[in-house]
Amino acid sequence: MSLAVQSSTFTLTVEGIISALVMPFQKAYDGIQGGVSRLWAGFTELTQVREELQRTRMKLQKYESMTGEMSEIRRENDRLRRILGMKERVEFDVVPASIISKDPDNWFRTIIINKGSNDGIRENMPVIAYQGGQKAIVGKVIEVRGGISRVAPIVSSEIRIGVKLQESRFPGLLSGFAGGSNLCKMDYINRAAYVRFGDTVITSGQGGIFPPGLVVGTVIKSYPLESSAYQRAIVKPLVDYDLVEDVFVIKKDVEKDLLELFSEGEKGKEE
Amino acid sequence: MILSYVFTALIILLSLLVQGHTSFDVIRIAGVKPDLVFIAVVYLSYSFGSFYGEVTAFAGGLLHDAVSNSPLGLLTFPKVVIAFAVGMFGRSVLRSNIITISLLLFVVSILKGFITLFLCYVFREASAASVLDIILPEAFYNALLAPPLFFIFDRIFARELEREGY
Numbered sequence: 001m002s003l004a005v006q007s008s009t010f011t012l013t014v015e016g017i018i019s020a021l022v023m024p025f026q027k028a029y030d031g032i033q034g035g036v037s038r039l040w041a042g043f044t045e046l047t048q049v050r051e052e053l054q055r056t057r058m059k060l061q062k063y064e065s066m067t068g069e070m071s072e073i074r075r076e077n078d079r080l081r082r083i084l085g086m087k088e089r090v091e092f093d094v095v096p097a098s099i100i101s102k103d104p105d106n107w108f109r110t111i112i113i114n115k116g117s118n119d120g121i122r123e124n125m126p127v128i129a130y131q132g133g134q135k136a137i138v139g140k141v142i143e144v145r146g147g148i149s150r151v152a153p154i155v156s157s158e159i160r161i162g163v164k165l166q167e168s169r170f171p172g173l174l175s176g177f178a179g180g181s182n183l184c185k186m187d188y189i190n191r192a193a194y195v196r197f198g199d200t201v202i203t204s205g206q207g208g209i210f211p212p213g214l215v216v217g218t219v220i221k222s223y224p225l226e227s228s229a230y231q232r233a234i235v236k237p238l239v240d241y242d243l244v245e246d247v248f249v250i251k252k253d254v255e256k257d258l259l260e261l262f263s264e265g266e267k268g269k270e271e
Numbered sequence: 272m273i274l275s276y277v278f279t280a281l282i283i284l285l286s287l288l289v290q291g292h293t294s295f296d297v298i299r300i301a302g303v304k305p306d307l308v309f310i311a312v313v314y315l316s317y318s319f320g321s322f323y324g325e326v327t328a329f330a331g332g333l334l335h336d337a338v339s340n341s342p343l344g345l346l347t348f349p350k351v352v353i354a355f356a357v358g359m360f361g362r363s364v365l366r367s368n369i370i371t372i373s374l375l376l377f378v379v380s381i382l383k384g385f386i387t388l389f390l391c392y393v394f395r396e397a398s399a400a401s402v403l404d405i406i407l408p409e410a411f412y413n414a415l416l417a418p419p420l421f422f423i424f425d426r427i428f429a430r431e432l433e434r435e436g437y
Contacts, residue, residue, distance in 0.1 A: 101338075106306075242299060
């Protein structure tokens with residue numbers, strides 16, 4: 001029900017009058033209620049904010065100390081590099097390639113890639129792959145044609161790579177473990193070396209083919225060889241021969257002097 | 272007869288493709304693939320005699336050697352020897368049923384494995400671990416695949432087998 005007074009210029013209703021009277025009080029109540037709520041929240045949250053501030057200050061102190069440590073490590077690293085006369089790491093050009101075929105027989109291990117001499121690939125170029133965000137070695141190019149190349153993987157028994165244990169720096173010679181195995185063996189490790197399960201094996205750069213510092217795999221077993229001054233480690237390559245699909249060929253020239261030296265050594269042994 | 276030669280060539284080429292191409296890597300179990308060329312060679316010797324098997328083994332083996340990193344002849348020789356031996360008995364002596372075929376393939380695969388191991392020992396590098404890593408798993412795999420493959424080959428060479436009186 002509504003009571004309306006109508007004139008030529010406006011219409012006055014009972015609801016309109018009541019709402020005009022009540023509205024200022026509603027606004028005032030809302031303002032007071034909001035203010036009280038904020039005031040109360042200010043009191044209750046103050047403790048939380050104080051605690052948060054304390055935690056943040058502690059974190060800041062921790063990060064400041066870490067930054068100090070890191071800059072100290074960086075300075076120490078630079079100093080050691082200068083002292084040892086280490087070369088800056090040289091980044092090589094790489095050619096990405098896909099594996100189109102693997103050796104059809106179980107006795108031999110080779111990989112055929114879809115890049116060849118037309119793409120600038122030559123024999124003895126190292127081949128790597130990325131596994132878990134790490135650059136790891138796959139093998140080396142042993143035969144090159146126009147559009148394809150044959151790669152001998154590190155599990156192949158015909159490949160020999162100069163390697164060393166990353167932690168203890170003891171050197172050794174890596175080759176395929178057995179015909180159909182996906183493992184490698186690391187020979188000529190000094191008996192004094194303490195070889196542990198999980199030790200990382202990296203390339204030493206000796207031999208003139210592989211750049212130093214590339215990850216090869218991890219040690220899964222080691223044992224001393226009878227009637228020998230050395231021990232042997234069984235290495236599980238980081239890149240699985242059965243699963244690898246895409247590789248990168250490092251366009252690196254072979255250090256011919258070193259290669260010839262090793263070849264002469266091999267010939268001498270055979271004679 | 273010409274059709275049989277064409278089928279034989281196609282089977283060998285297809286087997287090599289399946290064994291080598293990465294698209295068919297799913298057939299690799301525990302790092303070992305079946306030797307499909309060898310199964311085909313055994314079938315042909317078993318069905319058509321030593322000569323047919325030996326010629327196929329020689330041609331197929333050379334192709335196998337060419338695409339593999341093996342020294343030329345290392346994969347050919349064992350196949351030729353087995354083709355000769357299987358052809359001596361053949362279908363007339365060994366009955367064609369699942370057990371016989373599986374057993375035949377298992378035994379000849381083991382033989383082939385040991386001949387290859389001996390050749391690796393003489394010409395390259397051999398390890399006794401290959402017996403467990405390659406020879407036995409491959410023999411099991413070949414024995415498992417042989418009955419269905421022999422069944423398919425029987426359908427392909429049906430007319431020729433009929434002419435031979437089987």
